[in-house]
Amino acid sequence: MVATFRALASVVMLAGFYVVALVQLGGAVALAIWLSTVLTGVIALKIVFPLFVATVGAVSVALWKAIRAKPAPPEGLPVGPDQAPELWRTVHELAGVVGTRVPDEIRLLPEVNAAVTEDAKLLGLISGRRILYIGLPLLQAMSVDQIRSVLAHELGHYSGQHTRLGAVAYRGRLALGGTISRIGPSNPVGWVFKGYARLYLLVDNAASRRQELEADRSSVQVAGRVAAASALRELPVLDAAWDFYFQRYVHPGWEAGFVPDDLFGGFYALVAARKAELDELRGAEPDGNGSRWDTHPPIPERISVIATAPDVPRPADNRPAYVLLPDIASLGRRLQDRMVDVGDRKVLPWPQFTHAMVAAGAQRQTDAVFRALGRFTGAPEPGLPVLFDVIHAGRLGEFAEQFFSNATRREAAHKFAEPMETLLQSAAVAAQAAWWQHSWSEPARLVGRDGRPISFGPIAELAVAAQTLPEAVARLTALGIDPTHGRVVQRRATADGARLLAGLANIKIDGVDHDVLMLNRGLVFVGNPGKSDKGTKRLxxxxxxxxxxxxxxRHQFLPFEEVAGATIRKQVPLKAEIVLHDGRRLALQEAWSSELLEKKSRDTLLEALKSFGES
Structure with missing residues (x-):
């Protein structure tokens, strides 16, 4: 019944979209006729023409693209019965229990998720090719009982015929989205379509949530209530672990130009090493907040429904789910080769990858300090020797106060021990006197040639005072580190690893039209952006x-570290002057026709400019 309702709702709502378009077209014609009686024909045409274009043009283009489009399922790594016989046997068994046809293909995905697709024909009246997608991290971290529950849930979508109308729902969303994107924000036609789109999504998402609850009953039918609830509770835990893994262990190295040679093997090792931390997450209640815009009900609601379903007693199988695959390590490497485009990045084993990643991050911080040192002293080759000269001259506080805006010069000199430690660490790595040691259970540690942890904190404390600097140099020498090893590598800041914060279209920089992107490390000026209309879409x-x-x-990049100050002359439209350390000045003038990437973009840029203080 749920599938039938969604099919009917999708078709009716999609048809209603075109009825709305016809009604608006009729309204535009009536408006044109009335205006022709009170205004000249040219003026009436200018008023009504945008409505005709929005209603007929935008709908026609969007409809044509929607008709031709097909949902693009994830690619994944196909695994046949010969490659994973136990997994296929399990899927055959579960399909029989829930009463559905076995998928034609099983593919592994590089994500914490599982899904099914079906290439049905004639509005779902004729079934089509079926593909079952399983996230490899689920097979790495779940138990057999839990993965059986997940598979039964996905197969339940087949038995409930939930996948039959997937293409119809997809095309409906595509037609609505395509129409809205082609209509300007100030056109009233777009307001009507946006309102209808919200109604469409409300109806479609409500049906989707009911389908999820129906599929959960299939998981109980196969695995029992305990396993089904356990699998649902495990999903947010693995989601959190996967995000932590990428943010802490993978992404910084990827941004620095490196790739681990065993991406999925790393996740398995992390889950095993941090079991105690994950057990704490498992002990917390899942987030119960939901929204009518969600396609899935909140997990607590799903668990409550599972608790009311008829239970199916069966012996527990707490073996790791990867026993369903004969060689999960090999499959993980094949999935990485198929799905990860490494480009020109260097592929390294995990110990070397972690060292290269952490060393690159430390060197990036080191370069920023040394570039500031170069601006402060005028030295063409800023590095530790130049910094030690500044300390000998008693000028460290004067130099360091730019890093600690709320500190006195004396306090800034003392606080500089922390960045000094990073400078010394980078020098030690450059001298090959130290190495960043990989660990799955804790942050990487710096170790010496003997493999023992080495701390540069005490040496840094000595180095920031002129009277104890000689002792610090002596300790460095004893470790085989010459101060000349501490030097700048990147002579100008780049946007490597930067995040996008805001965007503004139609901004004049020194009188020339630009679009501006604001990153957390600087501004990108995109010259000759094009016509002033549709700036948001262009961004x-x-x-x-x-x-x-x-x-x-590709474009002009202005690192924030090169900005000495900024004067804001007007906030709306924004008018400001940016002063650089080298004395150059940039005039920034926002046009009245400017558009924003998102509504807080101007405020975000304003706050950044204010943080530099008056020039």
Missing amino acids: QELVSSAPVAELAG
Whole structure:
């Protein structure tokens, strides 16, 4: 019944979209006729023409693209019965229990998720090719009982015929979204379509939530209530672990130009090493907050429904789910080869990857300090020897106060021990006297040639005072580190690893039209952006065309560290002057026709400019 309701709702709502378009077209015609009686024909045409274009043009283009489009399922790594016989045997068994046809194909995904697709024909009247997708991290971290529950849930979508109308729902969303994107924000036609789109999504998402609850009953039918609830509770835990893994262990190295040679094997090792931390997450109640815009009910609601379903007693199987695959390590490497485009990044084993990743991050911080040192002293080759000269001259506080704005010079000199430690660590790595040691259970540690942990904190404390600096140098020498090893590598800041914070279209920089992207490390000025209309769409296309670091490389990039001050002369439209450390000045003037990437973009840029203080 749920599938039938969603099918009927999708078709009716999609048809209603075109009824709305016809009604608006009729309204535009009536408006044109009335205006022709009170205004000249040319003026009436100018008023009504945008409505005709929005209603007929935008709908026609969106409809044509929607008709031709097909949902693009995840690619994944196909695994046949010969490669994973136990997994296929399990899927055959579960399909029989829930009363559905076995999928034609099973594919592994590089994510914490599972899904099913079906290429049905004639509005779902004729079934089509079926593909079952299983996230490899689920097979790495779940138990057999839990993965059986997950698989039964997905197969339940087949038995409930939930996948039959997937293409119809997809095309409906595509037609609505395509129409709205082609209508300007100030056109009243767009307001009507946006309102209808919200209604469409409310109806479709409500049906989707009911389908999820129905599929959960299939998981209980196969695995029992305990396993079904356990699998649902495990999903947010693995989601959190996966995000932590990528943010802490993978992403910084990826941004620095490195890739681990065993991406999925690393996740398995992390889950095993941090079991105690994950057990704490398992002990917390899942988030019960839901929204009518969600496609899935909150997990507590799903668990409550599971608790009311008829239970199926069966012996527990707490073996790790990866026993269903003959060689999960090999499959993980094959999935990585198939799904991860490494580009020109260097592939390294985990110990070398972690060392390279942490060393690159420390060197990036070191370079920022040394570039500031170069601006402060005028030295062409800023490094530890130049910094030690500044300390000998008693000027460290004067130099360090730029890093500690709320501190006195004396306090700044003392606080500089922390960045000094990073400078010394980078020098030790450059001298090959130290190595960043990989660990799955704790942050990487710096170890010496003997493999023992080494701390540069005490040496840094000595180095920030002129009277104890000689002793610090002596200790460095004893460790085989010459101060000349501490030197700048990146002579100008880049946007590598930067995050996008805001975007503004139609901004004049020194009188020339630009679009401006604000990153957490600087501003990207995109010259000759094009016509002033549709600035938001232009910005969206720009930021989706390439990573922000690549965009900064293609266009003019102004690192924040080169900004000495800024004067804001007017907030709306924004008018400001930016002063650089080298004495150059940039005039920034926002046009009245400017558009924002998102509504807080202007405020975000204003706060950044204010943080530099008056020039």
